[in-house]
Amino acid sequence: MSDAAHTPDDGVSSDDEFDPIQVFPESTEMDLRPGADDCYKCSTCDTNCPVAEVDDDFPGPKFQGPEQWRLKRTEDHDIDDSILKCSNCMRCDNACPSEVPLSQMHNTARGAYVDEQMNKLSREYWRNRLLSNYRIMAHLGSKVPRLTNFVMGLGVTRAFNEKVLGITSEREFPDFATETFREWWHNRGGAAASRDRAQAARTSRGIDGDEPKRIAYFHGCYSNYNTPEVGKALVRVYEHFGYEVLVPKQRCSGTPMYANGMLQDAKRAADTNVPELAAAIDEGADIIASCTSCSMSLRQEYPELFDIEDVERVSNNTWEGLEFLRVHEDLESELQGTTADVPELAYHAPCHARNQGLDGQAIEVLSVIDGVDVEDVGDSCSGISGTYGWKEENYDTSMKIGEDMFQHMEGASGETGMTECPTCSMQMEHGTGYEIRHPLEILEVALLEGPEAA
């Protein structure tokens, strides 16, 4: 990969090319059999798996993980193809009372399956590769966002996607923003401008000017190409508290790639991300993500799957946007007395937020704000799980899983949704037609637009 072509730090990266020739020269050999020792077969994981609940053909996480690994001998390479039905929601990880590394087992098995058993010329392989490398598509699309949005919305394009690529025609592709987050950031003056704003905020808050307050924002693909307003909200909120924001060079967090067994693609992206983020940590920054799947990936999957220098350090210093503020700032006092003029909200906690113990925080934090009325729509899975629900063959399952959430959203009094996860938000919008917001956006309104802030 031509890393030299990248512009450093906060410039708009020139991006790397999609290299479709490479077919995984080295496979990731990993022995996860000892992980099966922790399983005492209670089946809690199976009863928590949203796919197993609606799809009788899916054997469930217990088989997929500890049982299948335990049956393996070194020379055995066959992995059951049902591994592709797992949506990688990671609920099983969270449910297991015994610390079985389920998602690591699924990810590794899926990687091995794709490496060794999947036909590299098949439509399924290429469709999955395309979906998991969303950033490449998005990058091209966002060069001509209006045209892309128009073309993607055309019936013929959607029919083509379904017939030729196996991408469901039921869903509408998310619109690309006319200005990406990174373009905005660049135009706004990048890190230098952020430093000034943070300094000004620190002065006005009476904080000792020497105290380093710095974060590095991992925006991921979606808030860069599709919802830059989320990224902007994060930057403004952190600057409000006096944090100087860095936006390191970065590639996809890898989440969609694990889910499709494209571990080599994910590893390549990690090879860029880890040193870049580690460099930011050296400068005193913590890593902040606004997408809960991105923070999950950097925290959990990176050290589980990749042996890269500094991977543990990056994992240990990564936070989700709201989580960091709750720990490091007195968010509650800060929000005391603020108001925000926002519609009533129906909040869905993404599975990956749940895995990080973050499922309760959005409601707790935002409820302090005057005028904010949030209702939790329960702990079901949205069913889309990233690229999973985009596949033609999974669409029905995905909608069946989402049924609970749709119903609860309809039942809630609000007609606007809220969640941290970009793909959950696609599903929420798809199932209900509601507009979906991110908690950071609400925070931004309260802190920066409310009468107090003014």
Place this chain on the structure above:
Amino acid sequence: MAYDTTVLVIGGGSTGCGIARDLAMRGVEVTLLERGNLTHGTTGRMHGLLHSGGRYAVSDQASARECIDENIILRDIAGHCVEMTGGLFVQRPEDPDDYFQQKLSGCKECDIPARVLSGGEAREIEPHLAKDVKRAIEVPDGAVDPFRLCVANAIDAERHGARIETHAEVIDLLRDGDDIYGVTVRHDSGPGKRTHKTPGSTEDITAEYVVNASGAWAGQIGDMADLEVAVRPSKGVMTIMNVRQVDTVINRCRPKGDADIIVPHETTAILGTTDEEVSDPDDYPEAQWEVDMMIDTLSELVPILQDARTIRSFWGVRPLYEPPGTGTEDPTDITRDFFLLDHAERDGVTGMTSIVGGKLTTYRLMAEQIADHVCAQLGHQASCATADEPLPGSENLEALETAMDDFGLRSPVARRSKQRLGSRSQEVLDTNEPNPVICNCESVTRAEIRDAIEQSGSDLNAVRIRTRASMGNCQGGFCTHLIANELVDEYDEPTARAAYDELLQERWKGQRHALWGEQLSQAMLSYALHATTFNADGDTARSGQAIDFAAFDSGQSDSSGGTTGRATTDGGTQRTDQGGDR
């Protein structure tokens, strides 16, 4: 005199089953009697190593040569019972260099292919080896499943006309003057396939010739006819790990010592072993410290064993023998060779030969030699074919590998089933009926369970050794009842229940020495499941005892006045007024 059978074999271990097959294939009419299941004795309680001979290359080269020859034969004729894992003799920095050299030259002298690997190369093969291992010798060790091996021998013997009786204990030898002409046998549940609850019976079976292949029990059989057979039973402990930490047989390369070998076995790895003489092969102490010591010692070679989960431990007794007058002190020094004791030559009593000593790897050779001997006694002309004729299940294994048939099963399930069934896969798995997995840990399907029931009746331990069902990490917690349920078409409910109880008990037995950490959680869950759904907790609903209602008090009386507690079901009081400190 008309005999009931021509040759009567006592003992259904590897030796006895091998003899029965060999004789039956030579056209001799044979009856085999075994007091438990097949493999009930030492064969079902051994380490599972298909010796390359490497272990004996320094101390006992005659045995070493036999091992490598038989190793090569068994790969061929018993392919579905053998996994050629390869083996390593690993030297740690503190292990002697000269012994390593002796081992290497010993292997060469005995024609055992051997190759020296650096520590790094050894770790490439087995990544969980300790970082500081010095070097290793690679030899063609393998893993053998003793259950499948015995069963396949017995099936083939039956195909050639043999009568195989299990749960049939020899309680006396019939001796007339200086001639042994048969046995008295006690059938636990009647002759033929076992059906629980069938009343027991005794039978005299006369035979032209008797072969005593009762291993460590050979002395007891000898006693029945006042013949002395001085076996020196020596016990050894083995511990089964939940997963395979290694895929190669790992031996410690040092002169001798306990706890120096790890054998990958099916889905598990087995640690072993020790060597200590015992007086009674049916009654000897099994101590937890033996297990602890073994895990500690082997962790020096493979450190992750220290914290790994063990699912059970078991002890076996070696049928060691040495000719009278040898007087070896330490059982580890007693030869591993086998001996054929013709009581006519030795004691002047005709009609019986005992075979003692040896090891599983050389079972076929032992059987061949004794069959030659018996045929000579009978004046029967026939040559041995067991080195060339594959066992049932091991025919045309290459064809099976290339056939892609998954029989509608998920791929790991199909793979494991085919590894167990070998060339019988098609016959067993190709069914039009639904074929769900019954034992999830070991991936055993209903079709395989039913096939085993057909072979062995209502005896679920016999089903277990044929299929591995209930031998995985839950130790039957999630499948015992499902296996028993497969009996109900053919057997009534009380029979199925008795079979269920028996299997469950057998599974508990081996777990007693593994009850800590994860296996303790597993055992508690299994216990709770079976106690609450099958009343398997000594419930009066099953024991039939009357409930002692008088043991319950009448509850809180109105006059007690206090409000500090209420009665709980065990008669104590529950304190409700001082929360916070419990």
